[in-house]
Amino acid sequence: MASRRRLLFSLIAAPLVLIAAACTTSTPASGTNNAVGAGGSCPYTFAVITHGDNGNFWSVVYKGAKNAAADYGCKLSEVYGSQQQGQAQPDDNAENAQIQNAVNAKVNGIVVSDHDPSIMNSTLASARAAGIPVVLMNAGCDDADIAASQALTCVGQPETLAGQKAGERFHSQGATNVLCVVHQSGQNLLDRCNGIAQGLGVGTTCSTGTAPANGPACTELILSTPNAASNPQQAIGQVTAYLQSHPGIDAVMTLNTAIGQALVSAKPANVKIATFDLDSDIQNDLQASPPTLDFAVDQQQYLQGYLPITFLYLYDKHEGNAVGGGTTVASGPLLVDSTNVKNVAAAIAAGDD
Template sequence: MNMTPSRHLSGSSVRGTALASAFAAVCLLAAGCSSSGGSESGSDAAPAGQADTPRLKVALITHSAPGDVFWELVQKGAQAAAAKDNIELTYTNDPDATGQANLVRDAVADQVDGIAVTLAKPDAMKSAVGQANAAGIPVVGLNSGIEAWQSEGLLEYFGQDESVAGQAVGDKLDAYKAKHALCVIHEQGNVALEARCAGVKKTFGGETENLYVNGADPDTAAESITAKVGQDPTIDEVVTNSATFALAAVKSVKEAGSKAGVATFDLNADLVKAVQSGDVQFAVDQQPYLQGYLAVDSLWLYKTNGNLSGGGEAPVLTGPAFVTKENVAAVAEFAAKGTR
């Protein structure tokens, strides 16, 4: 992929270790899959391309709201790893932190072999993760909670450093000569979204203002964006934290008669088209498919071979990388297949 990674990634030895562990994980993925095709016969042989290790049961539990395409990509990656690793995968989700914690407790009661979980609101998840640890069930994190995964007792973490991603966006906005950015947060209290907007504010030379909208009601959220940019003509950039809200922001800006540009964290197939057309200036890709894949595969590697990506000390970074009009063609092929 000809995507430009954030220049902040190279400035930290910890992040460098994390990137190295990401490459190591990929190598392990290639080497760890034992295909029985052509080498074994009999009813116990696994299908070609599938691991012949004992069947495992893994639960993937996220804070996703219903109908979010982003999480469909996470699931697709997780399902691909599960199919390869002879894993029975269950997926559950609840945007309410208490509800998500209860789903973790349900997985513990179900005696799963491993749990992959997001930590959008780490404090609410601590007790449930502790119960999993007490039961001897390995837990890994993905997508949200990069600052909390170790203190919460997780073995590994796969995702984007949201602060670094936000700082990279701040630099990008300076390059666009923006002066007043509106950072739209569709889930108040979500540590990942807050970190992104804080990162933007840290490096952006202009003014950064947060706008909190109701992510559970996209129409109301769009109306809030329309009203805000309509009331303040100095806003010349709208930054959203979801491809869905970026597409809504494009309409909101037009309805308000504003000339503000739109940029976003995360992408999907429709957002790729918006970048191609120029409606959205750029997207920051954290590779959700990869997050789901690595999280599930890491549990298989840990259970079957004792492996810990990053040595259990450093997160495995899956982003950020910019997708712009100049390099979007390299992503479009895979977006059309539904994996980016």
């Protein structure tokens, strides 16, 4: 992981002199407006605005952005996640307001997760009209949304592609009746499930109906427990009850590490379990003997924080040089299982995955 990141950085910014700078390690929170990075010779201030919380996944994204700002000596005007701990869902209106605040502040660039394009794209387009370059990350990695928001590019995992790769892996292992567990709202999660259906070869969408007795099939289970990702033990009963009443299911794909780990702990019989994203618990599941988790889909979220700062720096510093060509710079998917988990273990230990 570390070697891949160094190689990618060298390809993008080898000619640049990295400037040593102090970088705050404070936890990002709603309303934060403290500058991050020492400034150095970089005159630019960038805003990082997301729909995320401060949990295991998003803290790595924020770390990537902070590290990039420190490396270039630039500043982050704010690191803001609209979904705070204890909230059931991201607050898209709050995120959109933060985008407008950044435009009003005349920052030199905006990094943003375009979680609700119907709300945010027009605001992002107004940023571009004001001369502020925008790079999407994590959410909004769709060519149509990139164009509508007038962003330079999006750094993230093409979600349908990630689902396809997961579905193909299940299919290759003989597991074809897959339950896709959706822990919160968001088109990106539905795209993952639809990709699984495509990888299994059962059509373009994952069914919202009842799981059949036999596959090939993909069925969505949308959790009804509020704040399922933050309180997975309250939600996992719904998953296990569904499996008990639908014994033909032979694989479960969770879209969040907390739900995935909780399901592993529940130990459903004769069902392959896989999840999106990585953390130390998921690493332990993959390294167990025998493994208690089949595989995980790594979207390398550190890059989703780091690379947008790099791209904005290049754009502002070097006469509008732009990366991505109006499409997505993919940070994933990387399928991690017991055979290659050691390759990413160092990045997980360093908080870079």
